[in-house]
Amino acid sequence: MKSYRVPNSTSPGFSHILRNPSTKEPFDFLNIDKNMTVYHIFTKSAAETPNNKFLGHRPYNRKANKFMPYVFQTYSEVAERATNFGAGILYLRLMIFKRFCMCPETTFEVLKRNWPVAIYSINRPEWTIADKGLNTQSLYSVALYDTLGSDSMEYILNHCEAPIVVCSLDKVPKILSNIQNLKYLQAIVCMDRLHPEDDDEYGLPYPFNVSSVNVLLQWAKSKNVILFDMYQIERMGSKNPIKHRPPKPSDIYTIMYTSGTTGNPKGAVTTHSNYAYAADISSKFGSNYNNTPSIVSFLPLAHAYGRTRENTITLQNGYIGYYCGDITKILEDTRQLQPTSFTGVPRLLTRFYDAISASTINSPNPITRKISQMGAKIKIENLHSKKIYDNYLFDRLIFNKTKAILSSKLENISTGTAPVEPYVTDFLRISLKAVISEGYAMTETASVGSRQPEGDLSNGNVGTPGQLVEFRLRDVPEMQYLSSDSPCPRGELLMRSPTVFSGYLKNVEATEETLIEDRWLASGDIAQFNEDGSVSIIDRKKSLFKLSQGEYISPEKVEVVITQDPLVMQAFVTGKRFKNHLVAIVVPDPLTFIPWATKIVSSNSSDTFQGTYTLESLCRSSEINGLILDRVIQNSKKSKLNGFETVKAVYLDHRPFDVDNNGLLTPTFKLRRFDAAKYYSEIIDSLYES
Secondary structure, eight states: OOSETTTTTTTBBBBOOOOOOOGOOOOOOTTSSSSOHHHHHHHHHHHHEEEEEEEOOOEEEEETTEOOOOEEEEEHHEEEEHHHHHHHHHHHHHHHHHHOOHHHHHHHHTTTTOOOOOOOOOOOOHHHHHHHHHHHHHHHEEEEEEHHHHHHHHHHHHHHHHHHHEEEEHHHHHHHGGGGGGGOOOOOEEOOOOOOOTTTTTTOOOOOOOOHHHHHHHHHHHOOOOOEEEHHHHHHHHOOOOOOOOOOOTEEEEEOOOSSSSSSSSEEEEEEEHHHHHHHHTTTTTEEEEEOOOOEOOOTTHHHHHHHHHHHHHTTTTEEEEEOGGGGGHHHHHHHHSSEEEEOOOHHHHHHHHHHTTTTTSSSHHHHHHHHHHHHHHHHHHHHHHOOOOOOOHHIIIIIIHHHHHTTTTOOEEEESSOOHHHHHHHHHHHOOOOOEEEEGGGGGTOEEEETTTOOOOOOOOOOOTTTTTTEEEEGGGGTBOOOOOBOEEEEEEEEEEEEEEOEETTTHHHHHHHGGGGOOEEEEEEOOTSSOEEEEEEEEEOEOOOOTTTTTOOHHHHHHHHHHHTEEEEEEEOOOTTTSEEEEEEEEEHHHHHHHHHHHHTTOOOOOOOOOHHHHHHHHHHHHHHHHHHHHHHHHTTOOOOOOOOEEEEHHHHHSSSSSSOOOOSSSSSSHHHHHTTTHHHHHHHHHH
8 A cells, every 4th residue: 555544534525544654653633843943944955055156147148149157156145135134124114114004013013023025036046035035034925926916916915914015127017007006115226226336237128228217216105105136135134133033833924825716815824833844854855866956936936836936955955946937948957057857737747748759659660660660669658667767778869868958957847727637647757767756735834745756657637645634534525436336435625734824814604615624624625535545536516516407517627638638638518507518618729639630621621611720710710610529529438437527519719718818717727717708708709509
């Protein structure tokens, strides 16, 4: 058994409890540790390795129009900046009260600490320096996704009552435009320099220049808003030093707002203890590095996964290189940095597969294609039979080159949020010669949950509970998922761990729905405990709806089947309560769909297709639409979906669901179902009419 089954742990409506084999004995989740904090993780590493590189970025050369190699700050340099920044923020807040409303009560509140500072930017060194600086004074961060619109930004800043926001320069005009609605905001701290005299190598991010920055400064002044840059704040702290006020384990570390597929986002309140344990638990995986641990930081730091990965690397005395800000250049970043670990969402791994396979197993060169296919077959067989990643002959001919596409030092890749096709996982394992593991976690657990252990090459599961993590299942009878199901119990996944959050800010009702008896966290996801002790996520509880025949439909379950087709990149399945069948919006994968569809329409003289063979025009072909629907129906039968779960009409959209343009994805790439239904309402109506 991969997991440890706790004896005599079943109860009516609930399954047995699963634990990690390394933590079989009972443990008290509420009183495990008295000292561990994120603050201590960093200060310990800075003391142990002060001269080691820590945070790196790629400067942009405007003249050459390109990003340069990574430049690093050491642990000691970051520690000094964090100390000065923390003191500067506290001094700034006191200065504001002296300027506007100096009174003993308000000054006392400032010095009491434990108040929030919002951080609003893409991942960059200043994000982490600000966060670590807040830790030095027992202040906490409220993380805002870089992609947030004005409404969500306003809601979060008002909801958390943040008096200060630290942001990149591009966010300053957005904040000033809405300042009249931000009733608690007193000051803006810009991560980019606002004054040319501060730096001989002064450079502003595009499209800003000195004139536009001066306009922003005047605009802020006219709105009676204090606007400084980080370097000014650090100088304030340096000139007015304030001794560190280390946080307690029970103090708030951060509030992260769940992106929310419906309604307002919820602020998950998490403590230093939560995230310190998350780093410690995560560090147990992939700890036998041949090189200094390192990552490219691109998963949003406003998400728990990104924060825990950075804290884990810090705990391991490793280093972090920030992506250049353009996700299309992520491979350029990894080749520059040569990280030992990579964390990516399944869609990104599929892109890696497409890129590598196009030059190997799917190469237009018949000799390269034949050798690659032979090598891949042999290596995958050896991988599963002997757990051997290397093959001298085929690595020398093909796969040493493919590994270098990402990083020659790469040792492991972790992924989650959605399933990855087994053929993608296996091919990347042998072509990148790296351990690839799938996992499961939540914002509310500081991104700790389950992970496939090293050496586990199985597919279709998210591994076993992590150390100090417990899993169990709760019956969901309305979906016919029961803990008594045989041979595998099924139900809503419950989790318990020292990383489980404190609750949602100012939302008792949601907290009580999520944190149930004995501090079990109800995930809202449907899981299955497999016979070998692994766990599989098989469905989602919260997005159920009914069709006219009264049967509950889980759209995610159907979407997983549709997107398993290599021609499909995204799918949105929906239905109407007065209709008896499902319809779907399908976004094709251009890399596979265009060649497939072009071949069909170009060889069929009877097709009424007109125009050039672009993705948009191919999506309009009635023949192609019909063939995609046929594939959806065939795959649904193969996956043994019920008749009422089978889509009966599809619409092909060449425009992908995304965060920025159509806003149909949350910043963590979850589908906003309510928004998608509204966005496609006319198309959905036409699908039912046809």
